[in-house]
Amino acid sequence: MAGIGFSLKKLSSQDNLASRSLAGGHAILISSGPWIVIMCGLALLHVLGRPILDPTELKVFSILVIYSFALSLVITSPISLEVTLRVSRILFQRQFHEVRGVYLAALFITTVLSLAGGMIVFFGLIRLPLGLGLAALICVIQVSHLWLAMAFVAAIKQYAAVTTAFALGLSCSVVFGTAAASLGYGSDGMLLGFSVGLTISFCILNFLILRTFPGPLIPLYELPSKLRSIRPTSKVFLAAGVVSALAVWIDKLIVWNSGEATAVGEGLLYAVRYDSPMFMAYLSVVPVMSILVVWLETNFFDNYRHYRDIVHSGGTLRQIEAQRASLAQDTVDTVFTAFLVQLTISAVLAVIAPFLASLLGLPYDAISVLRLALIGAAFHFLFQASCGVTLFVQYGKAYLWLQVLFLVLNAAGTALMLRNPDYLGLGYVLAAMISGILAYAAMRHTLGTLNRLTFVVNNPAVSG
Template sequence: MAGIGFELRKLLKKDSLLGLAQAYSYAGVIGSGPWVLSIVGILMVGLLSRAVVVPEFLVTQFQVSVTWLIATSLILTGVVQLAFTRFVSDRLFEKRDDIIMSNFNGLLLWVIALAGIIGLVLAFTLFSGLSVAYRLLMLSGFVLLCGIWVATIFLSGLKMYRAILLLYALGYAITVTAALLARPWGLEGLLGGFVLGHFVLLVGMWIMTSWHYRSAVTISYEFADRSTRYPTLMAIGLLYNLGVWADKFMFWSWPETSDAIIGPLRASVIYDLPVFMAYLSIIPGMAVFLVRIETDFVEYYDRFFDAVRAGGSLEYIEDMRDEMVYSIRQGLAEIGKIQTLAMLAAIVAGPAVFALLEISELYLPLLYIQTLAASLQVGLLALLNVFFYLDQRRLILGLCAFFCVSNIVFTALFFKLGASFYGYGYALSVLLTLLFGLYALDRKLGRLEYETFMLQ
């Protein structure tokens, strides 16, 4: 998300309550807009379909199918998202804009080809007993989502935030409309609407990118050179996404906590909805995260390294380091405050929301612990963002590896303790990762001048 601070600082310069509200609203929408639209779009298709003629089990099959598509495509493309963004950033720094579009085309071709091969293998093995139309639509949706995640992270790196949000809004408006119009065709009709909306979304992203960056060559593969692969970033992208989804996969896999929905796909009724609702609660925290980290911290970060490069005095360099530390502390403290309010809101509104959705109040403790875990994850994202600015890739890799492994271990451990402890594994994993990260950040900032001058 580097660069969004420029937009936010313009709003904050107004020095008014309106400017402050605009900055936080803009940050919240940009930070969480795409995935909020995704969740709301899928839920709208389900709710509106249930209200008409589509049998409830078909709607459930649609939502579970899409959830699996999103999870697996995120994990697969996590390998290239961060690494390719770094490649683009380096080329922009070198003012070699002319090779960006051709490399984007090359990466997109590789991702689509790999996703297509994996999808075809699964279609003829695990999904062999299902209809041809369903398998083709699942294959298409998987390929499109893989392309969209690559394009989204690419456009985010180019600071085209408003365009991304508008494209997502258009794509999911088409998804909901087309799915509702195709309800007479059942599950295949709902999936067809999903595929159509995401096809429009991917094409729109590609057109926007090609318009912004012109290239004399259509396809090139400089990003695959050994000097530009960034294997640590590739591993970080994979491990972080896998860590986020690991507990969900485990609850979907265990017979005691899940049900078979369609073919090999399973879902956990007791786990999925509280998790989705908990993630909606982090929108305010994401707004604070972006405003504080991408404005205050980045401002002093730039001053610190500008002074290092320009030969500034040691006193000034140390002052800028101290301001960086203070801005990080303030940002994390504000995230903690706003997510505490979100936690209290979940406790107060949870029973009424569950009653409205006709969900048993037995699931409320799981909602509370998942809201806490999601709030901690916002803090972890802020922490990782700071480490990315400091180019501490090995440290980030270690944190993401611990996050992934500990989520699997703790989820399995608490699963054995019974239903009362569901969700505690993920929360404990995020908490420990955050604490280790805070300890490492404190040490890094304390040695920042030494490492900057002596280890570069």
């Protein structure tokens, strides 16, 4: 969403280390806030819970957090894309009073779908005990709320408050989670305590959103008719949201249902050689991704807005083409440079993988998977960065097909490589590599044909 650029630009343009660090830190939370909180909280609780909980209970807690995160991402990705399109259009039209209605409607839909999805997974498929199932259900709802809130946080531009909200929530998750476990409530108590911290983060973000966008509340008796009247802004982006979330998790689902998986309790599966290396690899791209977010929401946004201003003000074809060429060249150079930096970081981490495995307590046979995951994450970064640019200029069909490509390649590659245990993780690497290169090529093509995209594809008068 274009709204976050103003404050980030103000910070990143100041010529001092503190301001640039703050811009990067805020960008990390804007782009990956819930993911960072969940992974950090999970790691801290895992360390602090060792002397308190039985190893099996601790593993159950970790698996359910991962399951909750995966399910919430699949549920909220299409909703977040939809509300981002709606709110961007509303803010452009300066109809600020409509934002609250969109947010509350999205919040209601997210809650209902998370509740239904959680009940199907935790009680229907896995058949958890009542207490543990309810704790997992609360967790998936709270994570879903956080993902939705992040789609609106970009527009409120109160980054100190947002950062404080996540820091406070993470602290409370650790405190309440360990307290519940130490009082003898087991893994369900720790999971419930962890969810309390997520709830605190969401409540702060919810307050900021409602305060920033005041407006009339819809009476409850009118809500069903209002929801029935809502039609997706773009079915393409809605489908792309579902596919993108599935593409990220499909390899884990396949590995969890293979011989690599280990069962903990009834229905709870995890892969000790695969899960931790993959999450560590994802974590390795966050710093560079945050820098790219700052650039995307400042320099790229300014250049793209200038291009649109020239178009809307009736600029000459030469002026439009000159700005498009400048925008394309700057974007291609920035994304490729960021990829090279990330690839270097991933290569260095792959070299010291034995040390990292020892530090994290991973088994020896997970080192090869960690190395593959780190290299794959670098190309996954290229894929995400290129898709981000494509999404920014609202080329929905290209974005959808790229997500479908990664989903198919990730699923097929993972399933194929599982035939040989030594090749575990190679399917993800090949899928990320092919998808990243093709997404980069698609981004270059999109920027090269931006005039056609602007005047024809995204022009309602032409496309209908």
